[in-house]
Amino acid sequence: MKIKPDIVPTFLLAALFTGLLAAFLPSRDDGGEEALFWTRKTFAPASFDGVIMGDSRAYRGLSPEVMEKHLPGMKVLNFGYSNGGLNPEMFEAAGSKLDKTSQAKIMVLAVTANCLTGYTRGNEQWKKERFRSREERLERLWMRRFLIRFSPIRLSELDELFQTETPEKKYMNRYHPDGWVESEKFPPDTSEALPSYIKDFTRYKVENAYMDELFRQVKKWSDEGITVVAFRPPVTASMRMLEDTMARYNEYVIKEGIIQAGGHWIDIDPSEYETYDGSHLNKTSALRLSEKMGRELKILLGKE
Amino acid sequence: MLFHSLIFVLFAIVFFLINRWIGKRVKGRLAWLTLASFFFYGWWDGRFLFLILFSGLVDYGAALAMHRFPRRRTFFLIASLLANIGSLSLFKYSGFIAANLDSLFGLTGGYALTSHIDPFFLITPVGISFYTFQSMSYTLDVYKRKLEPTKNILHFFAYLSMFPQLVAGPIVRAKEMLPQLLQVNPVSKAERWEGLRLIVKGYFKKMVIADNLAPIVVAAFSAPDTNPSSLYWWGVMLAFAFQIYCDFSGYSDIARGLAKWMGYDFPDNFNHPYISTSLREFWTRWHISLSTWFRDYLYIPLGGNRGSRFRSHWNMWITMVVSGLWHGAAWTYVLWGALHAFFLSLERITHLDSWVRKSRPARLAGWFIVTLQVLVAWVFFRANSVEQAWEIVTTMFSFKGDWITGWGISGTVFIGIMVLWELLVSLRLDKSFRQVHPMAEMAFYAILITIIIFFRGEGSAFIYFQF
Numbered sequence: 144m145k146i147k148p149d150i151v152p153t154f155l156l157a158a159l160f161t162g163l164l165a166a167f168l169p170s171r172d173d174g175g176e177e178a179l180f181w182t183r184k185t186f187a188p189a190s191f192d193g194v195i196m197g198d199s200r201a202y203r204g205l206s207p208e209v210m211e212k213h214l215p216g217m218k219v220l221n222f223g224y225s226n227g228g229l230n231p232e233m234f235e236a237a238g239s240k241l242d243k244t245s246q247a248k249i250m251v252l253a254v255t256a257n258c259l260t261g262y263t264r265g266n267e268q269w270k271k272e273r274f275r276s277r278e279e280r281l282e283r284l285w286m287r288r289f290l291i292r293f294s295p296i297r298l299s300e301l302d303e304l305f306q307t308e309t310p311e312k313k314y315m316n317r318y319h320p321d322g323w324v325e326s327e328k329f330p331p332d333t334s335e336a337l338p339s340y341i342k343d344f345t346r347y348k349v350e351n352a353y354m355d356e357l358f359r360q361v362k363k364w365s366d367e368g369i370t371v372v373a374f375r376p377p378v379t380a381s382m383r384m385l386e387d388t389m390a391r392y393n394e395y396v397i398k399e400g401i402i403q404a405g406g407h408w409i410d411i412d413p414s415e416y417e418t419y420d421g422s423h424l425n426k427t428s429a430l431r432l433s434e435k436m437g438r439e440l441k442i443l444l445g446k447e
Numbered sequence: 448m449l450f451h452s453l454i455f456v457l458f459a460i461v462f463f464l465i466n467r468w469i470g471k472r473v474k475g476r477l478a479w480l481t482l483a484s485f486f487f488y489g490w491w492d493g494r495f496l497f498l499i500l501f502s503g504l505v506d507y508g509a510a511l512a513m514h515r516f517p518r519r520r521t522f523f524l525i526a527s528l529l530a531n532i533g534s535l536s537l538f539k540y541s542g543f544i545a546a547n548l549d550s551l552f553g554l555t556g557g558y559a560l561t562s563h564i565d566p567f568f569l570i571t572p573v574g575i576s577f578y579t580f581q582s583m584s585y586t587l588d589v590y591k592r593k594l595e596p597t598k599n600i601l602h603f604f605a606y607l608s609m610f611p612q613l614v615a616g617p618i619v620r621a622k623e624m625l626p627q628l629l630q631v632n633p634v635s636k637a638e639r640w641e642g643l644r645l646i647v648k649g650y651f652k653k654m655v656i657a658d659n660l661a662p663i664v665v666a667a668f669s670a671p672d673t674n675p676s677s678l679y680w681w682g683v684m685l686a687f688a689f690q691i692y693c694d695f696s697g698y699s700d701i702a703r704g705l706a707k708w709m710g711y712d713f714p715d716n717f718n719h720p721y722i723s724t725s726l727r728e729f730w731t732r733w734h735i736s737l738s739t740w741f742r743d744y745l746y747i748p749l750g751g752n753r754g755s756r757f758r759s760h761w762n763m764w765i766t767m768v769v770s771g772l773w774h775g776a777a778w779t780y781v782l783w784g785a786l787h788a789f790f791l792s793l794e795r796i797t798h799l800d801s802w803v804r805k806s807r808p809a810r811l812a813g814w815f816i817v818t819l820q821v822l823v824a825w826v827f828f829r830a831n832s833v834e835q836a837w838e839i840v841t842t843m844f845s846f847k848g849d850w851i852t853g854w855g856i857s858g859t860v861f862i863g864i865m866v867l868w869e870l871l872v873s874l875r876l877d878k879s880f881r882q883v884h885p886m887a888e889m890a891f892y893a894i895l896i897t898i899i900i901f902f903r904g905e906g907s908a909f910i911y912f913q914f
Contacts, residue, residue, distance in 0.1 A: 147636060148885040148892075150643045156893035161900050168901075277490060278452035286453060295903045298659070298857035 165292045175287050175294075180318035182283045184222065185272040187322075192245040193219035193440070195322070196237045197253030198227050198263060200376040204253065204424045206433040207321040213437030214444070217247065221322030224272075228263030229254065230353065234360045236269060241369070247444050250364055251436065252357075252373040254401075256392035257340075259354055260347035323433075325426050328419040333379045336422035340382065344389040354397060358404040365405025370443060373401045377413035377432065379421045409439050448490040448610075450701050451654050451903075458487065462610075463708065471631040477605040480628075480709075484608035488573075495572040498534060499608055505530040506582045507603045510589040510596035520590055527586040531579050539571050543776030574614030576773055580740055582607055585621040587744055594622045602628060611702040611709075615695070617716040617736035624711070632710045642707030647892050649700030650899050652693035658904025659861045660690040663854060668829060673838045676848030680839050684822045686858055687829050689865045692721065695734070722873040724813035725800035726790050726820060737773070741766050760795070764788040774828070779836055783827040790820045 193214070195205050202223030210219050222237045229252060241248050257263055282290060317325040328335075361371045375394055378386075386392040398408040416428040424432060448455050462483050469475040489496050509527035513520035536544070545560035554560060585603075588594040597603050606624050634642075667674065667683040674680065699716035706713045716736050723729035730738050742751075749762040764785070771784020794800055803813030823840060830836035842848070854862060871877045883891070 146885045148640045148888045149636060150639050153643065153889045153892050153896075156890060157896035160893055160897040164897060164901055276449055276452070278449050278454040282453055290453075293900050296901050298860055298902070299662075299855055 161293070168294075168296070175283070175291055176318050177316070178283050179287055180320070180322075180324075181268075181272045182275070182280055183320060184220070184322045185269065185275075186280065187220055187222075187240055189240055190218065190242045191220040191240050192217040192242060192247055193249035193251060194237045194240050195219065195221045195223060195251040195253065196227070196229065196233060197223045197376070198255055198257050199223065199225045200255050200378070200423055201227075201253035202322060203324050203326045204376050204429050204432055205251070205436060206319065206323040206325070206429060208319065208323070209430055209433035210437035210440065213434075213441040217245075217249075218242075219249075219251075219321065223253065223322065224266065224268045226257065226263045226265075226267060227269055228260075228266055228353075229258040229357050229360075230264055230266070231356060231360070232266050233269065236273070238364070248369040249440060249444070250369055250371045251440075252361075252371065252401075252406075253376045254357075254373050254397055255376055256349050256386035256390040257343070259349040259357065259392070259397075260343070260390065261350065261353075262343050262347040264353075323429070325429065326419065326423055327425050331417075331419040331425065333418055333421040334381065335420040337381065337385065340385055340422070341389065344385065348389075348391045349393075354400060357397075358400045361401050361404035361406040370440075371401070371404075371406035372409060372436075372440060372443065373397075373406055374409040374411050374436070377411050377416040377418075377424065377428070379418055380413070382418075382421045383413060407443055409436065411435070448487050450698065451650065454490075458483075459705070466709065473629060473631060474601065476631065477599070477601040477628060480605045480610075481601055481608055484605075484610040484613060487610040488608065488613055491573050492570075494567075495570075498538065498572055498575065499578055502531055502534060502579055502582045503604055503607045506586045506607075507596075507600060509586050511598065513586070513589050514596050524586060524590045528583065531583050535575060535579050538575055540772075540776045571776075577616050577618060578607060578613060580737075580773075581618050581621075584618070584740060584744065588620070588622055594625070597625055609706075611705040612699075612713060615698045615702075616734075617699055617702065617713050618740050619713055619736070623714070627711045630710075634708060634710045638707050638710075642704040643892065645700045645704030645707065647704075647895050647899070649697040649702075649704060651697070651895055652700065653697030654899050654903040656861050656865060657690045657694035657697060659857055659902070660686045660693075661904060663858050664690055664829065667853065668831060668835070673835070673842060674848070674853070675842060675845075676851060677843055677846045678850055679848065679853045680826075680843045681822070682852030682854055682858075684825055684843070686854065686862060687825055688721065688822060689862055691825070691828075692717070693865070719869060719872045721818065721821075721869050722814065723817050724803045724810045726787070726794050726817055727800045729817055729821060730787075730791075737770070741770050745769060760792050763791060767791065778833050779827050779830050782833065782836070783824050786824045786827060787820075790824070 193207070193210070195201055195207065200223075202221050205221055205223075207219035207221050211217060220240055222240060224233075227233055237250065241250075313329045315325075315327040315329075319325065361373070364371050375397075387394070401408055411432070416432060417425055418428070419425045448458060462479075465479055466476065469479055485496060485499075488499065506527050509523045512523045516523070541564055542561065545564055548554070549559045549561055585594070585596075585606075589596045602625065605628055606619075606621060609619070609624075612619060663686045664683060667680070696717035699713075703713045703715070714736055716734060718732040718735065720729050720732035723732055746762055746766040749765060750758055751762060752759045767784040767788035768781055769784070771780040771782070771787075774780045774783070799813065799816070803809045823843070826839050826843070827833075827836045830839060852858070868877075
């Protein structure tokens with residue numbers, strides 16, 4: 144009898160090959176934890192009393208878990224995104240995470256220079272996550288444990304084998320379900336982030352129109368009974384100077400504008416905190432800042 | 448719903464199981480196919496199901512009316528075309544038209560037309576250009592009396608909404624598909640195997656080649672400053688050429704394979720376009736169902752090759768520019784179409800396409816010229832703006848900068864596979880692979896499935912979904 148190709152044995156054979164490879168290859172997370180983190184954050188339900196907004200300095204710098212220790216019974220979400228701006232699109236997205244029935248609603252704004260420039264108007268990372276296909280979201284949320292066995296092998300990883308210099312730096316990110324990314328870099332280099340900011344600020348400056356938008360939103364939220372708290376995330380002195388001069392960030396004007404709109408401003412002494420790249424706080428400093436913010440919010444909400 | 452998701456695999460399993468259970472009951476099959484297709488489309492965004500319903504109901508009604516009132520058939524055709532082009536304009540081109548009018552008349556702030564467009568109309572519904580064109584071909588064929596309209600609404604909607612090709616083609620003609628839908632042909636073992644071959648090949652192209660090349664292209668085009676290296680951009684454009692080819696032809700292969708499993712035949716949509724030795728040949732090998740659609744419903748009605756030489760060029764230019772605009776509402780797509788028209792005109796004037804047939808070196812030279820033209824035109828297709836496209840093309844022809852391609856190991860391997868594959872096809876060596884022992888063939892496809900699972904790139908939607 145002449146054999147003809149058939150789909151059933153082919154699938155069985157493929158299942159055998161796949162099973163063998165899945166069993167023998169080391170199972171790797173392959174960014175699954177990170178992917179799950181962003182999907183959870185983006186599609187978090189409207190069940191929070193407090194929401195933190197801002198860019199990467201916000202999501203690396205504030206731990207909701209630590210803040211919640213000072214705010215008993217309250218749930219906080221860190222809704223920061225890479226290059227997430229303080230603009231109407233993000234105001235609406237962050238506002239939608241607040242629990243409408245909450246008695247004490249808080250919006251925490253990490254006001255960086257980057258957040259008020261044209262560079263962050265696109266909210267690219269948030270959009271990418273927000274408009275991910277439903278299939279991909281479901282796979283990330285519910286099938287990760289299964290899919291992790293079949294993590295793809297990236298040929299690009301082989302590039303590293305051909306590099307003559309071994310990477311000297313070790314970057315560590317730990318993704319927390321409340322939206323905080325605990326970050327460290329070994330060894331730290333506090334001037335590392337400067338060149339990229341110089342490049343961005345050459346083209347993009349803090350715009351008055353964007354500041355006005357922010358003040359209007361603070362007023363709107365304040366009128367709705369939401370406590371708005373803003374602060375300038377701590378960075379190195381050189382980064383601060385770069386933002387003040389090149390990006391035209393005027394802390395005094397921003398602070399006054401927010402207070403006049405009904406919000407609160409928390410002054411942060413940058414010398415008390417350490418960054419690993421000049422821009423983002425390391426784990427210890429992020430925990431310290433979160434403690435401080437928690438305590439300040441407790442006072443503001445009259446919980447003390 | 449994305450073909451390369453586990454959700455789709457589950458959907459397909461359920462679909463084929465129920466389809467098998469329905470058996471030879473034609474009405475049941477049509478109803479199930481329509482229902483499943485609507486679910487498939489609605490999975491993306493249920494709000495836009497009304498568009499397919501609207502487009503379908505208009506064309507179904509218009510075709511019947513043309514048949515019933517032959518003297519007024521022009522009226523019904525115009526009504527149908529207006530409805531289809533109207534919905535396409537509203538959902539795909541309203542933002543583009545408004546933005547251009549704003550900039551032409553200097554309208555800003557509250558006076559700007561763009562500020563008055565409801566955001567709902569700025570979302571381009573997935574596959575709108577495909578199903579609108581498919582629906583239009585039905586009324587046009589009925590108008591030309593090439594096709595009898597169907598009275599069965601389920602029959603028509605099963606044709607219009609068939610999920611394998613609903614969102615990214617191939618654009619299947621009603622006269623080819625409607626008769627097939629009424630026949631229940633048992634799927635033979637050979638057809639099942641052919642279906643599997645197409646599906647596995649399609650997934651390999653999309654998930655392994657296209658998705659692994661995508662990061663190279665995305666990184667190059669999203670960098671704030673254009674890389675100054677000429678070689679780098681030639682490398683990036685080669686990566687993009689294979690990415691878009693594998694992405695789109697991969698989808699078509701999967702669609703054709705699924706159709707085979709359902710007992711239907713879809714036309715071939717790609718035939719190794721990158722081995723073409725003339726641009727004219729390229730357009731007979733690239734997105735064949737769209738090229739032939741434009742040929743039959745635009746180019747020939749405009750006059751085609753009839754009339755003066757100038758008239759024939761003019762008709763071709765209109766067809767190519769409209770084809771560019773069909774792909775997207777941006778000047779970059781218009782320029783892509785115009786650039787192809789320009790190259791085609793040059794080819795016609797110089798008779799390059801007949802010259803390349805004379806010898807092997809001539810064919811090789813022809814292939815080289817076509818490849819350069821296609822790569823340069825792809826820059827406009829992929830660029831985020833006309834300015835970026837121009838900057839890249841200028842860099843490509845500056846022949847300066849570092850001698851790096853930016854491919855890395857990954858890019859080199861996947862581009863290498865494609866170059867080898869196309870080379871085998873052009874030398875007609877691929878046919879010898881088809882004569883291998885069935886066991887070896889089955890093992891080969893089992894290995895391909897394993898490769899798809901373990902060497903898949905970062906999942907992303909099919910590029911042509913946006914059109």
